[in-house]
Amino acid sequence: KDILEKYHDLFTLQWEGVIGNIRTPSQAEWEQLLTNCSAFLFYGMERFLSHILLNRLVAMNIPECQLMILLDLVRSKQSCHRIRSSDIHKSCLHVALEGPTETVVLLSLTGVRSVIANQWYTTLQENAERLEILSENLLSTGKTTGQTVHILQR
Numbered sequence: 001k002d003i004l005e006k007y008h009d010l011f012t013l014q015w016e017g018v019i020g021n022i023r024t025p026s027q028a029e030w031e032q033l034l035t036n037c038s039a040f041l042f043y044g045m046e047r048f049l050s051h052i053l054l055n056r057l058v059a060m061n062i063p064e065c066q067l068m069i070l071l072d073l074v075r076s077k078q079s080c081h082r083i084r085s086s087d088i089h090k091s092c093l094h095v096a097l098e099g100p101t102e103t104v105v106l107l108s109l110t111g112v113r114s115v116i117a118n119q120w121y122t123t124l125q126e127n128a129e130r131l132e133i134l135s136e137n138l139l140s141t142g143k144t145t146g147q148t149v150h151i152l153q154r
Contacts, residue, residue, distance in 0.1 A: 001019065003131060003132070006135070007139045007140070017033055018033075025051075027052065030052045031060065034057075034062055034065065035060065035062055036064075037065050038064055039065065039066060039067045039069070040065055040068045040112075041068075041069045041071070041131075042068075042070045042071065042072055043071045043072075043127060043131060044071075044072055044074070045072070045074050045076060045079035046073070046074070046075065046082070046083045047072055047073065047098045047099070047100075047103070048070045048072045048098075048103055048117075049098040049103050049106070050083055050086060050087075050098055054094060054098070054106075057106065058106060058109070058110065061110060062107075062110045062111040063111035064111075065112045065113065066113050066114065067112075067113065067114045067115075067116070068107055068112045068114070068115045068116070069116045069117075069134060070115065070116070070118065071118065071130055072117070072118060073100065073120065073121045073122055074121070074122060074123060074124050100117055101119075103115075104117055114145055116134070116148075116149060116152075130152060133148070133152055134148060137151055
């Protein structure tokens with residue numbers, strides 16, 4: 001919410017989506033948000049692909065999405081419990097396809113042009129810092145995604 005308020009006058013007037021932990025988006029909402037965006041930001045717990053149906057994602061066509069930012073791979077006791085309960089019903093191959101590298105490959109195959117994503121588990125605080133750096137450099141300063149990723153790497 002702080003990011004939305006801080007960058008309100010730049011680009012956020014056109015943003016739509018689900019904010020907070022009030023409710024979980026339905027599969028139809030995920031699909032609508034993904035197919036109608038030029039940029040997509042996921043800031044959440046666990047693996048991004050654990051939140052949507054993998055077989056539906058791979059069947060999607062998302063060529064309009066220029067940039068997808070995945071600030072995921074955060075764990076809490078509740079998210080670990082949810083993910084363990086969910087993973088029990090999945091094959092080992094399915095769970096492996098939800099990994100960070102595999103997620104980027106699958107998103108690229110659906111038409112997403114650029115993906116910025118975590119490679120390993122992190123904390124909410126670290127993701128909040130990454131989101132601030134991304135927002136500042138992409139929205140305020142107007143740096144390219146490549147320049148911004150180099151800043152994140154430092």
